[in-house]
Amino acid sequence: MADHDVDRVGGPAPHELDLRRVTSRRDLLKGAAALGLVTAGLPSLRRVGAFPAQPRHDTGTGGGPGLWNGQPVTEPIGLSFEGTPKRGGHITWAWIYEPVPQMDPQLPTTGDTGDLQALYSLYDRLTNIIPGTLTNGPGLAESWEIAKGGLEYTFYLRHAEFSNGDTITANDVKFSLERFANPAINSQYAWLNAIDTVQALNARTVRVTLQYVQAMFLDVVGHATTGIVPQRVVEKMGKEFGKNPVGSGAFIFESKTAGESISFKRNPNFWNSPKPYIDGYTLNYVPDDNARMLQVTSGIASAGYPVPYALLDQYRDVKGTRLQLEPYTNIMFIAPNLKVPPFNEQNVRLALNYATPLETINKVVFKNAAQIANSAIGKLQYWDPEIPYIPYDLDKAKAYLAKSSVPHGFTTSLLIVGTDTDSVELATILQSSWGQIGINLKIDEVDIVTLEDRFFSITNPNYDLCFFGADLWASDVGAPDEIGELMYYSKKYDFGGLFYNDPHATALVNQATHTINETVRKRDWGELQRYCLSVNPPGIPIAFGPNVSLVNSKVQGFQCLCSNFWPLEDVWINS
Amino acid sequence: MGVYLIRRIGQSVLALIGITLVAFLLIQLVPGNPARVILGPRASVSAVAALRRAMGLDRSLLAQYWSFLTNAFRLNFGYSAVQQSPVASLLWPRLGSTLLLTAYATFVSVLLAVPLALASALKRNRPADHAVRLMTMVTFAMPSFWLGLVLILLLAVKFTVFPTSGYGVGVFGHLDSLTLPALALGLGIAPLILRTLRGSIVDTLGSEFVEAARARGLGELRVLGRYVLRNSLVASVTVVAINVGYILSIVVVIENVFALPGLGSLLVTSVQDRDFPVVQGVALLLGAIVVIINLVTDLGYSLLDPRIRLSGRN
Numbered sequence: 001m002a003d004h005d006v007d008r009v010g011g012p013a014p015h016e017l018d019l020r021r022v023t024s025r026r027d028l029l030k031g032a033a034a035l036g037l038v039t040a041g042l043p044s045l046r047r048v049g050a051f052p053a054q055p056r057h058d059t060g061t062g063g064g065p066g067l068w069n070g071q072p073v074t075e076p077i078g079l080s081f082e083g084t085p086k087r088g089g090h091i092t093w094a095w096i097y098e099p100v101p102q103m104d105p106q107l108p109t110t111g112d113t114g115d116l117q118a119l120y121s122l123y124d125r126l127t128n129i130i131p132g133t134l135t136n137g138p139g140l141a142e143s144w145e146i147a148k149g150g151l152e153y154t155f156y157l158r159h160a161e162f163s164n165g166d167t168i169t170a171n172d173v174k175f176s177l178e179r180f181a182n183p184a185i186n187s188q189y190a191w192l193n194a195i196d197t198v199q200a201l202n203a204r205t206v207r208v209t210l211q212y213v214q215a216m217f218l219d220v221v222g223h224a225t226t227g228i229v230p231q232r233v234v235e236k237m238g239k240e241f242g243k244n245p246v247g248s249g250a251f252i253f254e255s256k257t258a259g260e261s262i263s264f265k266r267n268p269n270f271w272n273s274p275k276p277y278i279d280g281y282t283l284n285y286v287p288d289d290n291a292r293m294l295q296v297t298s299g300i301a302s303a304g305y306p307v308p309y310a311l312l313d314q315y316r317d318v319k320g321t322r323l324q325l326e327p328y329t330n331i332m333f334i335a336p337n338l339k340v341p342p343f344n345e346q347n348v349r350l351a352l353n354y355a356t357p358l359e360t361i362n363k364v365v366f367k368n369a370a371q372i373a374n375s376a377i378g379k380l381q382y383w384d385p386e387i388p389y390i391p392y393d394l395d396k397a398k399a400y401l402a403k404s405s406v407p408h409g410f411t412t413s414l415l416i417v418g419t420d421t422d423s424v425e426l427a428t429i430l431q432s433s434w435g436q437i438g439i440n441l442k443i444d445e446v447d448i449v450t451l452e453d454r455f456f457s458i459t460n461p462n463y464d465l466c467f468f469g470a471d472l473w474a475s476d477v478g479a480p481d482e483i484g485e486l487m488y489y490s491k492k493y494d495f496g497g498l499f500y501n502d503p504h505a506t507a508l509v510n511q512a513t514h515t516i517n518e519t520v521r522k523r524d525w526g527e528l529q530r531y532c533l534s535v536n537p538p539g540i541p542i543a544f545g546p547n548v549s550l551v552n553s554k555v556q557g558f559q560c561l562c563s564n565f566w567p568l569e570d571v572w573i574n575s
Numbered sequence: 576m577g578v579y580l581i582r583r584i585g586q587s588v589l590a591l592i593g594i595t596l597v598a599f600l601l602i603q604l605v606p607g608n609p610a611r612v613i614l615g616p617r618a619s620v621s622a623v624a625a626l627r628r629a630m631g632l633d634r635s636l637l638a639q640y641w642s643f644l645t646n647a648f649r650l651n652f653g654y655s656a657v658q659q660s661p662v663a664s665l666l667w668p669r670l671g672s673t674l675l676l677t678a679y680a681t682f683v684s685v686l687l688a689v690p691l692a693l694a695s696a697l698k699r700n701r702p703a704d705h706a707v708r709l710m711t712m713v714t715f716a717m718p719s720f721w722l723g724l725v726l727i728l729l730l731a732v733k734f735t736v737f738p739t740s741g742y743g744v745g746v747f748g749h750l751d752s753l754t755l756p757a758l759a760l761g762l763g764i765a766p767l768i769l770r771t772l773r774g775s776i777v778d779t780l781g782s783e784f785v786e787a788a789r790a791r792g793l794g795e796l797r798v799l800g801r802y803v804l805r806n807s808l809v810a811s812v813t814v815v816a817i818n819v820g821y822i823l824s825i826v827v828v829i830e831n832v833f834a835l836p837g838l839g840s841l842l843v844t845s846v847q848d849r850d851f852p853v854v855q856g857v858a859l860l861l862g863a864i865v866v867i868i869n870l871v872t873d874l875g876y877s878l879l880d881p882r883i884r885l886s887g888r889n
Contacts, residue, residue, distance in 0.1 A: 101660075110615050187614065191619070298739045449606075452616045
């Protein structure tokens, strides 16, 4: 275990308050600078569509990677864009996801990063997340127009081809979006859908009319499950299409060994030539953390993901590799079961927040790499870095608990993934700190499937408190709407979740998600962040976890999008 | 002999049915909804329920088990909704790597155990004997996964003699990649063979026919090889056969440590994914391997030693 002030868990030392405020202000300023470009450019992005994209990799003159020196990750560290992009080479990537079972983007998959990454490579979408930002730019749609206050979108397609050489037409886009909007086909992500009708106005123009104004619609049509598929081929092949996909993305499916690995090769017909630079890549399922890291350091694999926090120091500076840490939309938090007393009481939730030593947790559990959370939903668009996180204050915690129905404390349990050492460490710290306000915390260790089953059950959620650790809860899009609705307006969906039901928050969410007015959205999401953090929190936000990969030094341009997918068409290999 | 054979085969079939029943019931006890795993946590309740019906999980446990058993006799292990492939197509490609690892580990354990047992028996109660027994006690006590990690650090990272993980390409690539895992397994089970064999050798060394062979002037190497070892190994054959079952139970851990695409790693992921048909298929296949090896061992044993056959008849 790294050195830590375990003996300080019982209460903050006097200087910790000062340290916390200094640290948070420095971090907040860094975060504000990072998001400055995003917030400034938003109005033009959403109205005009055409975007002067200037991602880092296009310059080809990027500098060498920086080293992580134990600081909270608020900006990408360790990225490398050295040399000039050139074609050639193959990437082997060791990670924790099994190969996707089927590759039709509108049919169900598990929805985990592994499945969606494969879909992301195989299919292009109308819009795509711009690397290094929280916003979407042009994809297959070169530009678009928004009319009727956000109810109507007209997309102008670029000239592009599927991997079999067929031209991508408006009818293919119409077909794909209608499949996405059909819950009988898209049973998994139908909850994201707001599409009413889709019209192909001509061969390269598509008009989409929404059922209601969906502020994140441009993000939705950049989601992996809205990948554009060839109508003619899908109708001919039916379910077999998922095993033999024909896509519009940078890569073509090559081969797969179920439960083991999947390989892709360059799509020669990809519209964004000369990309992809690499000839292809292979995803290998390597669940053991040590085996995965050793594959990278020994040269068997070009990259390994994820790198557990416990191994950060060990792999910080290993010859021939580099550690990449990138902020993304992950939020690690504790979700109380709001249907179960006493968690349905605002004062109890506030007490738990004030009794949680966030700095100690970040230092001990996440090795200081995470950024302490000042938002219940993650660092997304409209995130306000100026709002301070809840400080560790046992006196305040006791004061809030004294106002509740359980002033002397209570016994409860925390559901965690037992094989995740970070979760076990965090739970142990909370046992000690919450114990000081009279909360007797038992730890309930299960596997991830059991945790999700017990948490997401709408009829019988079987937990008191549930901790979502690294990489478990992240937004698929840069807009806060997806996670915001799940967190603040749970009853909208018919799968279980957080059961948060606050009229003020509900009204704000309804307003913010159903308007494209940037001023209103910024105001409402800011108010939601403040309200749901310090007034009536739905849970206990812990930290924003960075995406951490170990990458071979020769691999360049390897970076993660905010949604935890990797645009591998941007990657090249230096000899 | 025929009666013995029929009786043993019958017992083996019953054992296999018992294995499938236990595996079936155990996986049912594990919490988690397979349909939810397939569709993800944000799928609608109705979609999850529909998939559950499509997978036949709404039928009674007896109906589900009967369906599996009757299909298994036709070598049809069902369909994996998680992997969206027939279960057989998942099992057969992985059977080879598990069998190769098992055979390699058994070979390594015998290669280590036989000379060490011989040396230990010949130098009975002397420092060499104590050293061998102490060393094997240490390797026997070490958890296999820990031993595997130590071997990786030593022979793959510090001295890059072998790959850190993976299965390699081609026969030589496979053997190269399997050496460290085979060593991790072999070091763990060699002590079991060694102790049995050492005891047998000690007994055999004191036998009259060995004395007679020496009295006839036969060389010591010939005496050891043709008379002592040959008669001592029979008892150890049973131990080796039992060790195969032990190895197959440990491959679950070893295949994950070394990222090997075998039945063990498939079992782990299918339990995690609540992939019931695959769990049952793997349990049946691994059980069949152990039962068949034990059956062959028993039959071979009875051929080597007629007293076994005759006592069975009596």
